[in-house]
Amino acid sequence: MSEYLLEMKNITKIFPGVKALDSVQFNLRAGEIHALVGENGAGKSTFIKTLTGVHQPDGGEIILEGQKVVMSDPIVAQKYGIAAIYQHAASYPDLSVAENIFIGHEFKRGPFINWARANREAKKLLDAVGADFSPTTPVGSLSVAQQQLVEIAKALSMNAKILIMDEPTAALSKRESEDLYDISRKLRAQGTAIILISHRFEDIFGLADRVTVFRDAKYIGTWDLEEVDEPMLVHHMVGREITQLFPKKQIERGKELLRIDKLSRMGYYHDVSMTVHAGEIVGLTGLVGAGRTEVVESVFGITKADSGDVYFDGRKIDDITPDKAMAIGIGLLPEDRQKQGLLLDWSINRNISLSVLSKCQNGPVLQKKKEYEISERLKQLLAIKAPTTDTLTSALSGGNQQKVVVGKQLAADPKLIILDEPTKGVDVGSKAAIYEIMNDLAAQGMGILMISSEMPEVMNMSDRIYVMSEGRITAEFEPAGLTQDVILNAAMPKSKA
Amino acid sequence: MKKNKLVSLLTRWEVFLLVLLALMCLVFNLQDAARVASGEARRDVFNVANVVRSMRPYMLYSFMTLGMMLILAMGDMDISVGAAATFSVVVLGVTYNALTTAGLLGLPALILSLAACLLVGALCGALNGFLVTRFKELFPMIITLATQLFFRGFSYLLIGGQTLTFDDETFDLLKELNSLVDMFGIKVPVMLPIFLAVALVFYFWLHLTGNGRKIFAIGTNAIATQYSGVRVDLIKFWCFVIAGLMSAVTGVFFVGATSSSIKADIMDGYHMYAIAAAILGGFSTDGGKGSVIGVILSLIIFAVMKIGLGTLFGFADSAVNLSVGIILILSVLLPNMVNKLRDDLRVRKRRAEVSKAA
Numbered sequence: 101m102s103e104y105l106l107e108m109k110n111i112t113k114i115f116p117g118v119k120a121l122d123s124v125q126f127n128l129r130a131g132e133i134h135a136l137v138g139e140n141g142a143g144k145s146t147f148i149k150t151l152t153g154v155h156q157p158d159g160g161e162i163i164l165e166g167q168k169v170v171m172s173d174p175i176v177a178q179k180y181g182i183a184a185i186y187q188h189a190a191s192y193p194d195l196s197v198a199e200n201i202f203i204g205h206e207f208k209r210g211p212f213i214n215w216a217r218a219n220r221e222a223k224k225l226l227d228a229v230g231a232d233f234s235p236t237t238p239v240g241s242l243s244v245a246q247q248q249l250v251e252i253a254k255a256l257s258m259n260a261k262i263l264i265m266d267e268p269t270a271a272l273s274k275r276e277s278e279d280l281y282d283i284s285r286k287l288r289a290q291g292t293a294i295i296l297i298s299h300r301f302e303d304i305f306g307l308a309d310r311v312t313v314f315r316d317a318k319y320i321g322t323w324d325l326e327e328v329d330e331p332m333l334v335h336h337m338v339g340r341e342i343t344q345l346f347p348k349k350q351i352e353r354g355k356e357l358l359r360i361d362k363l364s365r366m367g368y369y370h371d372v373s374m375t376v377h378a379g380e381i382v383g384l385t386g387l388v389g390a391g392r393t394e395v396v397e398s399v400f401g402i403t404k405a406d407s408g409d410v411y412f413d414g415r416k417i418d419d420i421t422p423d424k425a426m427a428i429g430i431g432l433l434p435e436d437r438q439k440q441g442l443l444l445d446w447s448i449n450r451n452i453s454l455s456v457l458s459k460c461q462n463g464p465v466l467q468k469k470k471e472y473e474i475s476e477r478l479k480q481l482l483a484i485k486a487p488t489t490d491t492l493t494s495a496l497s498g499g500n501q502q503k504v505v506v507g508k509q510l511a512a513d514p515k516l517i518i519l520d521e522p523t524k525g526v527d528v529g530s531k532a533a534i535y536e537i538m539n540d541l542a543a544q545g546m547g548i549l550m551i552s553s554e555m556p557e558v559m560n561m562s563d564r565i566y567v568m569s570e571g572r573i574t575a576e577f578e579p580a581g582l583t584q585d586v587i588l589n590a591a592m593p594k595s596k597a
Numbered sequence: 598m599k600k601n602k603l604v605s606l607l608t609r610w611e612v613f614l615l616v617l618l619a620l621m622c623l624v625f626n627l628q629d630a631a632r633v634a635s636g637e638a639r640r641d642v643f644n645v646a647n648v649v650r651s652m653r654p655y656m657l658y659s660f661m662t663l664g665m666m667l668i669l670a671m672g673d674m675d676i677s678v679g680a681a682a683t684f685s686v687v688v689l690g691v692t693y694n695a696l697t698t699a700g701l702l703g704l705p706a707l708i709l710s711l712a713a714c715l716l717v718g719a720l721c722g723a724l725n726g727f728l729v730t731r732f733k734e735l736f737p738m739i740i741t742l743a744t745q746l747f748f749r750g751f752s753y754l755l756i757g758g759q760t761l762t763f764d765d766e767t768f769d770l771l772k773e774l775n776s777l778v779d780m781f782g783i784k785v786p787v788m789l790p791i792f793l794a795v796a797l798v799f800y801f802w803l804h805l806t807g808n809g810r811k812i813f814a815i816g817t818n819a820i821a822t823q824y825s826g827v828r829v830d831l832i833k834f835w836c837f838v839i840a841g842l843m844s845a846v847t848g849v850f851f852v853g854a855t856s857s858s859i860k861a862d863i864m865d866g867y868h869m870y871a872i873a874a875a876i877l878g879g880f881s882t883d884g885g886k887g888s889v890i891g892v893i894l895s896l897i898i899f900a901v902m903k904i905g906l907g908t909l910f911g912f913a914d915s916a917v918n919l920s921v922g923i924i925l926i927l928s929v930l931l932p933n934m935v936n937k938l939r940d941d942l943r944v945r946k947r948r949a950e951v952s953k954a955a
Binding site: 427 | 806811822
């Protein structure tokens with residue numbers, strides 16, 4: 101028998117118009133955590149789907165414990181002991197934890213389901229993953245981190261030999277991520293092999309034993325973690341050297357643009373005050389659910405604050421709505437670019453012009469020429485990689501989609517741009533490009549308010565940093581001499597810390 | 598690039614509808630030719646004049662279809678339009694009766710009643726629009742199901758089970774709306790040019806203005822559209838108002854077509870015709886697509902099927918309706934099948950390339 105639990109050789113997969121996997125390799129030992137990395141579109145997801153039986157490869161073979169196997173559908177893969185947990189847990193929110201864990205392989209007593217036993221077994225599994233909630237809780241009432249524990253418990257219930265984690269920490273706070281690391285290490289010690297897909301270098305270097313890199317649907321290589329460092333890994337992923345990920349320039353701070361004064365909204369945030377100046381990049385960080393997104397949504401007029409004032413450019417703004425916000429010069433790049441940022445079925449051109457249609461009209465009639473003028477200019481400016489501005493945004497990579505959303509905001513000539521997790525799910529090459537755009541905008545005198553959970557980004561890009569915890573601003577920092585621990589300490593809920 | 602443009606033009610839904618129309622004309626003409634060949638007399642029912650004339654019944658709900666287009670383009674649904682039309686004309690009749698009883702006779706009474714009718718239609722739409730934008734957690738389908746019952750209930754409250762009839766000269770003017778006039782040497786239903794004029798306005802609005810673009814944007818992704826600074830709720834509200842207004846217009850034509858008698862149960866199920874015509878015209882319950890040209894073509898297709906199957910083949914009305922149903926299902930399925938086929942072919946081609954290269 102070979103030293104590997106799983107070997108995947110020369111896997112090729114073809115989709116209409118694109119080769120998603122070009123003869124890629126991957127192997128996995130029992131009891132190891134193996135990171136699979138690459139930029140968006142490198143083929144990681146497709147690869148995982150050929151392993152879990154969602155897609156059938158057009159070439160290559162899968163060898164599991166020395167036997168050649170065919171993953172003809174997801175149920176077969178499950179029987180072979182392969183389980184996957186995803187970033188957005190694919191669970192049934194209205195069903196209980198126990199029901200979610202045992203769905204598809206329930207304990208039967210005659211034609212009936214043995215609920216007592218299901219709940220008992222579920223409790224054991226929950227204990228094993230260190231979860232402290234009851235098996236009868238509806239999954240929809242749990243946090244994302246807790247839902248992932250349910251998914252892991254589900255995988256354990258099926259005696260999974262191989263556990264695939266796809267961006268497991270993307271929606272988790274620092275502390276929740278640490279908990280997940282602990283569980284992963286525990287599973288590894290018990291002999292489970294884990295495939296970890298992540299954009300976060302913290303995950304990879306903190307957890308994995310080996311790392312495999314894909315680029316442009318091709319296999320680049322596999323290394324032990326001791327052999328590689330971050331710049332090297334980045335180099336393999338992007339295929340070129342990224343000289344400086346955070347190209348921070350010093351910019352003269354201008355006049356005050358935005359002032360939020362004691363803004364409150366029941367149940368979301370309380371007594372929030374902050375300022376953003378022209379030419380300044382202000383970081384707003386904290387744990388997921390601390391109320392950061394909710395504050396900026398009220399500033400942009402998506403929701404209404406209960407009390408407090410917002411001043412923009414020296415004037416108090418009342419009854420704000422998104423259209424008014426954009427008219428006075430506030431732009432918002434929303435957190436979820438696919439749902440809130442883009443019309444995926446529409447072209448780059450139409451997406452960009454939607455926020456400035458009034459500028460493209462002659463009377464009520466649309467001037468297509470004017471639309472293209474604006475979108476072409478922004479495509480150039482932001483270096484959006486696409487054949488033409490008529491390309492559908494659904495066909496773009498995450499980073500380029502994000503650039504289109506930025507373009508939508510820039511088209512309206514904002515004075516202040518609010519970026520909510522601008523590099524979430526964006527590959528490292530596009531990250532550098534987005535940071536550079538942010539610096540350029542600040543240099544032109546634009547104010548930038550950046551919400552981010554990624555500490556390196558917050559500490560390296562911001563001129564000032566606000567930290568939120570449980571709906572309140574808990575600290576304000578200058579980045580000089582600041583350490584991650586200081587920020588995290590301010591971000592931790594005080595009741596539990 | 599040029600080739601791509603040609604392909605995208607040819608794969609447009611309107612082109613498919615034109616082809617469908619041409620095919621139907623061909624089949625019906627061949628059938629007539631076969632009849633002649635077997636020695637029977639030529640029926641010659643299938644000509645432009647007949648098609649134009651037989652568009653008349655479809656013109657009745659064509660205005661409602663224009664309103665339905667707006668709703669479907671936004672990805673919403675309004676099944677109350679038939680009941681709103683009924684309620685509007687009931688108000689028309691009641692107002693006219695009240696005015697004549699009060700001594701106001703002739704044209705002023707009719708014009709005031711018509712104004713009341715259109716106002717009520719718009720108000721029905723405004724109620725829908727308000728509820729849909731205010732209670733986003735409810736499906737528009739459920740909301741308009743409720744308002745449908747509401748509008749029909751109001752109609753019964755006003756006139757109960759009685760039939761309002763009018764036999765004065767002024768009110769009979771409405772019958773003129775159902776008449777045929779001579780245009781270009783053929784008899785054309787008066788409703789047709791009126792419909793085409795209104796449709797032209799809708800075409801201009803939906804396809805050429807920024808506001809129209811926003812309506813399709815809402816149907817594609819309402820949340821992202823809101824984040825783009827579009828006043829989604831305001832646009833939605835007004836589209837529902839206009840859909841209500843178009844229902845009242847349909848109601849007026851209906852009264853003209855049915856010898857000026859008004860009951861509380863007329864135009865039941867009219868919303869279904871409107872939805873059917875809009876869907877065949879290329880609109881979708883998912884929102885974000887469709888075209889006014891497609892809707893005009895789909896109304897013509899209905900008329901052609903009516904003469905072709907009804908007059909030429911001698912099918913009963915029920916069979917004609919059945920065929921319309923089949924066409925509707927096919928028209929929804931066909932684009933999906935074509936897309937699937939195209940994807941399969943592309944994969945096969947790529948695979949051949951890869952294996953050749955290997």
